[in-house]
Amino acid sequence: MLWLAIFFLVPMGFLGYQSLQSGIFPHFRFTWEFSNFTTALSDYHTQLIRSFLYAGIATVACLLLAYPLAYWIAFRAGPWRNLFLLFIVAPFFVTYLVRTLAWLNILANEGPVVRILRDVHILAPDGRLLATTFAVISGITYNFFPFMALPVYVSLEQIDARVLEAAKDLYASPTQAFIRVTLPLSAPGIVAGTLLTFIPAAGDFINAYFLGTPNQQMIGNVIQAKFLESLDYPTAASLSFILMGTILVLLLVYARVVGTEKLTG
Amino acid sequence: MTTAAERLETRPRPGIASRAWRFAGRHALTAYALLVVGYLMLPIAVVIMFSFNHPTGRFNYVWNKFTFDNWFHWNSVLGIQSAVVTSLEIAILATLVATALGTLIAMAIVRHHFVGRSTTNLLVFLPMSTPEIVMGASLLTLFLTVLPLGVAGYQLQLGFWTIFIAHVMFIISFVVVTVKARLIGFDRHLEEAAMDLGANEFTTFRKVTLPLIAPAMLAAALLGIALSIDDFVITYLNAGSTQTFPIFVWGIARVAVPPQVNVVASAIFLVAIALGLGNVFWQYRTARRTRGTA
Numbered sequence: 001m002l003w004l005a006i007f008f009l010v011p012m013g014f015l016g017y018q019s020l021q022s023g024i025f026p027h028f029r030f031t032w033e034f035s036n037f038t039t040a041l042s043d044y045h046t047q048l049i050r051s052f053l054y055a056g057i058a059t060v061a062c063l064l065l066a067y068p069l070a071y072w073i074a075f076r077a078g079p080w081r082n083l084f085l086l087f088i089v090a091p092f093f094v095t096y097l098v099r100t101l102a103w104l105n106i107l108a109n110e111g112p113v114v115r116i117l118r119d120v121h122i123l124a125p126d127g128r129l130l131a132t133t134f135a136v137i138s139g140i141t142y143n144f145f146p147f148m149a150l151p152v153y154v155s156l157e158q159i160d161a162r163v164l165e166a167a168k169d170l171y172a173s174p175t176q177a178f179i180r181v182t183l184p185l186s187a188p189g190i191v192a193g194t195l196l197t198f199i200p201a202a203g204d205f206i207n208a209y210f211l212g213t214p215n216q217q218m219i220g221n222v223i224q225a226k227f228l229e230s231l232d233y234p235t236a237a238s239l240s241f242i243l244m245g246t247i248l249v250l251l252l253v254y255a256r257v258v259g260t261e262k263l264t265g
Numbered sequence: 266m267t268t269a270a271e272r273l274e275t276r277p278r279p280g281i282a283s284r285a286w287r288f289a290g291r292h293a294l295t296a297y298a299l300l301v302v303g304y305l306m307l308p309i310a311v312v313i314m315f316s317f318n319h320p321t322g323r324f325n326y327v328w329n330k331f332t333f334d335n336w337f338h339w340n341s342v343l344g345i346q347s348a349v350v351t352s353l354e355i356a357i358l359a360t361l362v363a364t365a366l367g368t369l370i371a372m373a374i375v376r377h378h379f380v381g382r383s384t385t386n387l388l389v390f391l392p393m394s395t396p397e398i399v400m401g402a403s404l405l406t407l408f409l410t411v412l413p414l415g416v417a418g419y420q421l422q423l424g425f426w427t428i429f430i431a432h433v434m435f436i437i438s439f440v441v442v443t444v445k446a447r448l449i450g451f452d453r454h455l456e457e458a459a460m461d462l463g464a465n466e467f468t469t470f471r472k473v474t475l476p477l478i479a480p481a482m483l484a485a486a487l488l489g490i491a492l493s494i495d496d497f498v499i500t501y502l503n504a505g506s507t508q509t510f511p512i513f514v515w516g517i518a519r520v521a522v523p524p525q526v527n528v529v530a531s532a533i534f535l536v537a538i539a540l541g542l543g544n545v546f547w548q549y550r551t552a553r554r555t556r557g558t559a
Binding site for chain 1: 287294295297298301302304305306307308309311312315395396397398399402403405406409491494495496497498501502510511514515518522526527529530531533534537538541542544545548549
């Protein structure tokens with residue numbers, strides 16, 4: 001069994017080594033070309049910042065949508081719990097691309113959503129939802145929702161009902177009980193959910209591709225295009241590394257803020 | 266005890282206003298929860314609905330009229346059938362390999378204290394905490410470096426097997442995490458008892474350990490299949506000219522998505538949801554049965 005772990009370690013280590021090396025090999029030679037990183041950064045920092053901004057907003061939106069739902073399932077859904085959990089993961093069962101394309105149908109200019117919004121004058125008569133920042137962010141929110149909802153649910157579900165009763169006995173109002181007891185106890189789930197949503201969202205390029213315009217391009221779009229369209233491997237690899245590195249830094253900051261124990265479970 | 270009783274008595278009865286507030290609060294939460302569920306279901310409903318649409322032109326954006334044609338002729342679009350078959354082949358093969366390897370890694374991590382144990386632990390987490398694009402990109406650079414060298418004289422290309430390797434990589438992590446959770450809550454005395462009763466290590470594993478961790482393995486395998494069929498980013502970077510279903514969708518979305526794509530997506534969804542409902546029902550029944558005997 002031990003050799004299996006090693007068998008796994010080697011390709012993983014190799015992978016890390018490779019991507020590190022490739023980041024600095026223009027024309028497929030290893031020349032310590034660190035300028036790749038600086039040019040990549042100065043050329044594409046807009047997309048990088050935009051990626052983290054979109055991912056951040058989507059993560060917060062996911063939390064706002066997911067927390068009440070998870071709370072409701074954990075405490076109010078009774079015997080229907082598992083059924084509603086199935087509802088949460090149901091979007092995963094529809095191919096990622098297809099469910100993103102479904103938002104094209106829903107938000108289309110001829111679609112009912114745009115028509116109603118125009119009728120109530122939230123949207124200008126010639127306004128649109130597709131190809132806007134809003135569409136991209138809501139697409140990301142939808143696609144990564146289960147990553148937020150499930151960990152939050154798990155942490156809420158583990159709360160001992162007796163603790164809440166105790167809070168009540170100690171004269172806590174429902175609001176106080178929620179803020180002082182439920183919320184802190186569900187914090188590990190929120191932390192896990194935030195990471196699981198934010199990390200893949202920052203690297204996503206499908207939502208920006210289908211629901212946005214070049215003005216909503218994220219770093220994932222750039223990496224993807226560099227690899228497969230302009231065959232500029234060094235830049236693409238250094239961008240991957242910048243993305244990875246930035247996420248690690250954010251992760252460390254986050255860990256410092258919320259405490260390491262919560263991060264590792 | 267007396268203090269608790271006193272407290273209960275002296276506690277003020279909630280007034281009508283606060284009770285009404287709580288009633289509203291409770292139902293507002295329910296309404297909000299159901300709205301969110303509706304939001305989650307909306308695109309799925311759209312996907313299924315438009316699989317029955319008979320589009321007027323090339324674009325399947327506007328509802329025209331109901332038809333079963335797309336379901337009967339789901340493979341009438343060039344390339345869709347082979348893409349679906351490739352997806353299924355890769356999903357099943359990669360999941361089998363990943364489940365086997367992942368289970369062994371989980372056992373190694375939980376049971377044995379070896380050098381690099383915590384590193385392995387960390388490495389298992391890495392693929393899950395890495396954006397897919399980065400993982401796909403690093404695999405691609407690896408393949409681009411290694412493949413031209415060839416293996417045993419064969420020239421290799423990006424395609425089926427590179428996708429397979431990539432999928433095994435990311436499914437393994439999920440298998441390890443799922444099976445590990447099960448193994449941690451595992452009563453080692455059961456294995457010791459089996460050994461005391463004369464079973465050798467292999468028999469113990471087969472008759473005691475395996476049945477106990479089987480549900481976790483099955484759950485991980487199902488998750489693996491779902492992840493593999495669904496994966497686009499990593500597959501796309503490492504596919505070469507091989508087409509899986511998501512890659513097929515990506516390619517055709519640049520032109521116009523035919524309703525047949527919705528048919529395949531709906532079919533995958535319905536199979537998965539049937540399995541899920543079966544599982545919910547099964548858990549419900551076992552829960553009732555154990556409650557009945559307890």
